Ligand SMILES: Nc1ncnc2c1ncn2[C@@H]1O[C@H](COP(=O)(O)OP(=O)(O)OP(=O)(O)O)[C@@H](O)[C@H]1O
Ligand SMILES: Nc1ncnc2c1ncn2[C@@H]1O[C@H](COP(=O)(O)OP(=O)(O)OP(=O)(O)O)[C@@H](O)[C@H]1O
């Protein structure tokens with residue numbers, strides 16, 4: 001099971017649609033300071049159901065919507081879609097591909113979709129439970145965060161081992 | 166007034182005497198991971214009177230004494246001497262050069278010298294008061310610490326401006 | 331439960347020691363239970379000793395040594411329980427060139443079982459990537475992707 | 489006291505805006521009193537807006553943008569109240585090559601009034617140094633100094 005595709009629009013600095021395809025190897029993302037690389041990582045974290053604005057470097061959930069610039073007006077919605085290969089049936093669903101979509105509007109209203117069908121955030125959390133992806137564990141190591149693996153308290157490290165057990 | 170010379174022996178990984186001369190320009194210190202560069206910065210912080218073991222990355226003050234390796238025995242004392250030019254009489258002393266020395270023994274016993282004459286830690290602190298060097302302000306920015314300038318609380322920033330006033 | 335935990339612990343511990351020695355070119359590292367009498371609640375400490383050096387407090391390690399130790403532990407956990415994919419945002423920033431090369435070589439090995447997306451500024455890491463995506467900000471401060479050859483990307487960082 | 493504070497504040501503020509615009513190639517930054525009614529106790533907030541971008545929370549800036557903003561503030565304070573010497577330990581680690589070059593150029597300017605000792609892995613910074621000290625660990629894990637030419641040091645980091 002692997003990440004096949006990431007589509008981002010209106011999320012942080014990615015005002016215009018970005019469509020990234022991935023293969024099973026190593027994909028490197030490179031570019032100058034402030035160009036949007038970590039924003040792409042934030043988009044993955046967000047579409048997997050991240051609820052903490054702080055982990056997304058914002059002050060409010062609305063901060064993930066493109067807020068405009070000198071030359072561009074703000075937009076009204078952020079949307080991220082993540083497509084995963086399911087040919088090994090890691091997900092208990094009858095599809096060879098799973099696409100999850102998350103949208104948020106300035107009103108604060110959110111939408112979640114699983115293969116284009118509307119669902120709840122909880123369904124997305126449950127989908128990833130026990131797959132090793134997303135909110136716990138180490139599937140996303142943010143910028144400046146690698147040292148935290150060492151400085152967590154000894155009780156927190158225990159939790160990490162328990163999840164791997 | 167500028168830093169002329171730094172002599173280090175027995176301090177952290179600098180078991181053998183290191184004698185660094187500086188001019189008034191920019192001096193770069195380079196080398197591989199773990200070679201001792203930040204330890205040199207720690208030596209400057211320490212000789213200026215740093216009391217917090219945490220700022221020196223240690224758990225006890227004894228951690229600044231070379232503790233040995235596979236092939237070298239530990240030593241019993243750490244000593245650092247810092248020589249500053251005083252030709253513009255920034256320091257109210259009748260010398261064209263000021264050398265401060267700090268020693269610590271495994272017993273925890275410390276010695277402080279000002280131009281080779283024994284003095285107290287407090288004399289060293291008072292010497293640097295109002296010179297913009299040392300414990301407050303920005304004369305030493307440690308590794309990984311530049312971001313702290315932004316993340317200090319807004320009251321702490323005030324203190325920084327006050328000291329510059 | 332305790333037996334599953336103890337097996338995971340001992341496997342990650344063994345991996346940690348191996349990966350550490352590989353990335354550091356020697357030395358040893360292990361995880362240590364703070365309370366062996368009480369495995370159900372014991373915390374876990376980290377011991378890391380680069381080659382030739384004495385066992386000291388983790389805090390005394392250099393910036394690069396700490397990063398490489400953390401990377402060793404991350405890889406050890408991924409070896410025991412591979413994540414389907416893993417996004418790494420500049421985790422090798424503190425490493426010198428020699429350590430980046432060892433890191434990149436090991437990344438290739440672990441990537442056989444885990445898909446990696448790495449955000450990086452480092453040549454050594456770029457050189458082991460199968461795909462390279464270039465990111466740039468256009469004149470309206472909007473992110474756009476640019477096709478990027480390895481040679482262009484590498485020349486921008488050296 | 490309040491007047492001295494207000495003068496220092498306004499001078500550092502002006503410097504901050506100038507250094508920021510220089511290092512970022514544009515944009516604006518300023519220090520903002522949280523309570524103008526009560527200068528004796530007011531806290532101070534930081535506003536930073538890279539060129540072309542909208543004014544947003546400091547936390548939304550990228551790793552490199554935050555570092556460059558912090559460096560701008562550090563240099564602004566040093567311009568107002570030069571420290572006789574200043575030791576910088578890898579403060580430009582998060583900057584890309586273009587930003588390192590702007591940082592190094594500005595460092596040369598500020599170094600006319602403050603002596604700098606910079607620990608660095610970056611070519612751009614090494615190139616503006618007057619003296620280069622090489623540090624290495626010998627086979628007994630003891631630090632020793634090695635004479636180093638700029639060309640050797642630079643080849644090790646690129
Ligand atoms: N909601 C938003 N609307 C518009 N721009 C935003 C929004 N949120 C963040 N940004 C911009 O995105 C930029 C940060 O992008 P990001 O953190 O992805 O950079 P980066 O490529 O990782 O850079 P670095 O190499 O410095 O880490 C900032 O300049 C910030 O102003
Ligand atoms: N008391 C001590 N005795 C012996 N070695 C010590 C002592 N204290 C620290 N060290 C060693 O010094 C090394 C760290 O050195 P330092 O932090 O100066 O490295 P560095 O050159 O700054 O590396 P980096 O580029 O990774 O930041 C560690 O390996 C540590 O074990």
Ligand SMILES: [Mg+2]
Pocket residue numbers: 037038039143550551552
């Ligand atoms: Mg980033």
Ligand SMILES: [Mg+2]
Pocket residue numbers: 202203204308392393394
């Ligand atoms: Mg260091």
